[in-house]
Amino acid sequence: MTLLEVKNIEKHYAQRPFIFKRGQETPVLQKVTFSLQEGECLGIVGQSGSGKSTLGRIILGIERPTNGEVLFQGINLYNATNKHKKMIRRDLQAVFQNSYHSFNPEQTIFEILEEPFLNFEHFSKSERQHKVRELLDCVELESTMAQNYPSQLSGGQQQRVNIARALALNPKLIVLDEAISSLDMILQKHIIQLLQTLQKDLQLAYIFISHDLQATRFLSDRILVMQHGQLVEEIGKDGAYQHPASQELYNAILPLHPRERNNKNKGFL
Numbered sequence: 001m002t003l004l005e006v007k008n009i010e011k012h013y014a015q016r017p018f019i020f021k022r023g024q025e026t027p028v029l030q031k032v033t034f035s036l037q038e039g040e041c042l043g044i045v046g047q048s049g050s051g052k053s054t055l056g057r058i059i060l061g062i063e064r065p066t067n068g069e070v071l072f073q074g075i076n077l078y079n080a081t082n083k084h085k086k087m088i089r090r091d092l093q094a095v096f097q098n099s100y101h102s103f104n105p106e107q108t109i110f111e112i113l114e115e116p117f118l119n120f121e122h123f124s125k126s127e128r129q130h131k132v133r134e135l136l137d138c139v140e141l142e143s144t145m146a147q148n149y150p151s152q153l154s155g156g157q158q159q160r161v162n163i164a165r166a167l168a169l170n171p172k173l174i175v176l177d178e179a180i181s182s183l184d185m186i187l188q189k190h191i192i193q194l195l196q197t198l199q200k201d202l203q204l205a206y207i208f209i210s211h212d213l214q215a216t217r218f219l220s221d222r223i224l225v226m227q228h229g230q231l232v233e234e235i236g237k238d239g240a241y242q243h244p245a246s247q248e249l250y251n252a253i254l255p256l257h258p259r260e261r262n263n264k265n266k267g268f269l
């Protein structure tokens with residue numbers, strides 16, 4: 001079943017006017033259209049400045065498009081009723097790159113993770129404690145970590161807490177915008193494996209936004225390639241691609257060993 005429809009999205013930002021000159025509009029997204037099925041993992045890749053994060057913010061309802069519409073479970077994000085908005089806020093979650101800045105440093109991990117339940121459920125204190133323990137377990141963190149403050153956690157642990165918070169209300173879709181980019185390679189691999197397991201267990205859909213084609217291809221069922229605010233190619237399971245923008249991203253993947261350089265053009269995905 002279709003979970004998300006993104007239709008003809010355009011975004012223009014007003015440029016600051018110079019003296020005696022009228023401000024102009026810069027197009028950042030042009031006619032972006034795609035859909036996402038329930039339980040699907042869609043990668044969105046592109047070079048820096050191609051418009052990935054702007055698209056992510058529009059899908060999350062954080063920013064309004066200049067034209068076009070986003071339908072989540074058939075409901076238009078931008079003219080939803082309050083009841084529908086509340087439903088969408090549960091089902092559509094996000095994990096961003098800079099995990100530390102998305103926390104209130106004065107809250108403990110327990111307080112951070114119980115917040116969605118305080119806002120959306122009528123759980124008792126002991127039910128919230130139980131739920132927070134479940135969430136920490138889900139992202140493979142010790143339950144004793146609940147007493148800590150974000151500054152006492154490593155970057156990888158902080159990102160696990162972010163994922164746990166996104167999972168709290170059993171969402172249908174998580175938008176992950178450069179969610180693992182700031183982590184080292186080993187941690188990236190662990191988090192990708194964790195995301196894969198969670199996706200299978202909880203039948204989640206992901207939109208995985210990244211400039212890193214290598215990480216994206218591990219997680220995604222298909223990949224959309226962006227360039228200059230447009231979707232220029234869709235790469236399916238067979239990994240076939242034609243567009244120069246895809247080629248450029250592929251060329252940017254560093255081979256693990258010099259010997260592999262010669263084999264690099266033989267496979268993808």
Ligand SMILES: Nc1ncnc2c1ncn2[C@@H]1O[C@H](COP(=O)(O)OP(=O)(O)OP(=O)(O)O)[C@@H](O)[C@H]1O
Nearest residue numbers: 013014028046047048049050051052053054055211
């Ligand atoms: N609030 C804004 N006002 C004006 N221009 C903006 C704004 N936000 C983004 N832009 C511009 O839109 C373009 C796309 O930015 P965006 O952050 O979406 O790209 P990106 O592909 O996510 O890049 P990166 O991988 O570096 O994060 C850039 O040229 C950026 O300068």
